Amino acid sequence: MSRTDPGDSSKRADAAGADPLAPSAVPDDSVLLTARGIRKSFGENEVLRSIDLEVRRGEVVVLIGPSGSGKTTVLRSLNGLETPDEGVLSFAGGPELDFSKPVAKAARIAMRNRSAMVFQQHNLFPHMTVLENVIEGPVRVQRVPRAKAIAAASALLDRVGLAEKRDAYPFQLSGGQQQRVGIVRALALKPDLLLFDEPTSALDPELVGEVLQVIKELADEGWTMVVVTHELSFARQAADEVLFMDDGVVVERGAPGTIFTKPTEDRTRRFLDRILRPLD
């Protein structure tokens, strides 16, 4: 159970290719992540009631739904920030973790390292510069040589337009810049899967675009990602699959064109109406 995949970690460490934004995975459309029957309760409150999810390499999956529907909990379960009560999670090439039984810590950590999270509140380390934030994971955890990590981080920062901010502290940045650093910090880990937890919800409206633009570019570059967002226009443009969640279940899933124009479920239609026409 606790076996880590050595081939995978070396791939993460070595994949500083020519294009810093390019994903480390070989582009194919094999299944990267499978989740089956994920359940989670907080006390009496059943937050997830049997969630199934399959993400293929290079795919962009967008989770939408009202707050409290469980979207964020799904994301956090994939990154091991929550432990499901039941259900099975597996990444390609890794072991299958069955949460109805106790799961070894090493196996949970190995699974966590397949993905990296971008938080709603960016959660940058306030006592570290932008560069230090980005290289902390590669240098401290993945044992990448410092010079190599700095070169990779600089290239990534350059790509998101923050090269000149590398020695600034997070508080000296705008919200949009902070979130772009948050994205770069996740990218620097060279994960197989990027997780975005409402990455623009805490931003001033005029700063939303610059962050969505970066995420859209990453999607176009072929990164695999699961995005929780209320930005339906982003979902429409970038998503391969949209999942509508409500009350701990996936109510409806499909291509964005289908979900947004002719949803089959009443709950989906009402949610979309509330978001697209809030004043009616």
Added chain:
Amino acid sequence: MSSGWQLFLESFWPIVWGGVSGTIPLSLASFAIGLVLALGVALARLSKNRVLSGIARFYISVIRGTPLLVQLFVIFYGLPAIGLVIDPWPSAIVAFSLNVGGYAAEVIRAAILSVPKGQWEAGYTIGMSSTTTLRRIILPQAARVSVPPLSNTFISLVKDTSLASLILVTELFRVAQQIAAFSQEFMLLYLEAALVYWLFCLVLASGQSIIERRLDRYVAH
């Protein structure tokens, strides 16, 4: 020159020397040991292990619920009754360290809890263990928060070390006491001792603001 003024001048450097050779090393050693102890106690108090956190809670309760003078006397005058004789200096260091350990533990615990939960999660998501996250991410931020209250603890400690004169440790106040007993100028000598303590604490307070400014450089105002 009046004899009072002359006595003041003649006793000034002996009293300062009592501070430099007694009060300051006693304070520094006790504070350093006490802080290490406090960090351990704070982590034990925060741990999910009920036995550990229970022990930490009990320790903090005893230290905060009993007078420092009594703690000092138990160690120096009490322990010999069970065959444990400790010299004045080590007795004082043990007593003051244990005392700082109890008070500073609560400061450190509160400082650790003041760091947002998202910082732990950010550490986890970049692959860190909880120990590494604590060391690299949480404690540096907690340290900044705890500088003002820990400075208070230290300044209190510097003054509390005067109690060590009661177990025959030669420090600032004991020097003043000895000169006062000899010269019978109690008012003068005790005011002079107060003045020297005050000067020491002024230096410490300015040291505190230097540390705070340094740690503040990465925080928005």
